[in-house]
Amino acid sequence: MNVRIGQPVPEFSVAATSDQIVRLSSLRGRLVVLYFYPRDNTPGCTLEGQQFRDLHEQFVALNAVVFGVSRDSLPRHERFRAQHDFPFHLIADCDENLCRLFEVIKLKKHYGKEALGVERSTFLIDANGVLLQEWRKVKVDGHAAKVLAAVIGHAKSLA
DSSP states (O other): OOOOTTSBOOOOEEEETTTEEEEGGGGTTSEEEEEEOSOTTSHHHHHHHHHHHHTHHHHHHTTEEEEEEESSOHHHHHHHHHHHTOSSEEEEOTTOHHHHHTTOEEEEEETTEEEEEEOOEEEEEOTTSBEEEEEESOOSTTHHHHHHHHHHHHHHHHO
C-alpha cells in the first residue's frame, strides 16, 4: 500500500534518534513533515538538515513536527544530529519500510553506475493523518522554506 495525496497515511512505527519510536497515530493533532534524504554527512543532505534546523522554531510554532528520514543507522544518525545541532529527530529506516511506503526508493545513476537509492522527497501530513502535499526530486537550497510556506498556508486555512 502506498500513500496518495488526500488519502490517510497507513500507520507506521519506526525507530528514531534519542531512543524514540515514532508512530503516526501518536502524532495526531499535529502537522507532520517527513523529509527523506539519501545519506547522512553528505553536502546536500547536511544543507537540507541545516535549513530545516534554522526554521525549526517556526514549524513548532505552527504545531508541526519535522523528521528527517534515511536508511542510515541510528548511531550514524545520532552523530549527524549532534554534529549539526538538529532539534528534530532522525528516523532510521534501515529496513526501507517507510521509504517503500512513500515510494522514494528509485533507480539512480551515480558516476555512470546504476543503483537503488533514496530520491530526495518531502511529505506533509495533516493533523488527522492524511497526506496533504508531497515534493519529489527536491532541490535542496530553499526547500525547507517552501515546506514552511505550505505549513503556514495550511495553518491559515484552518484559522
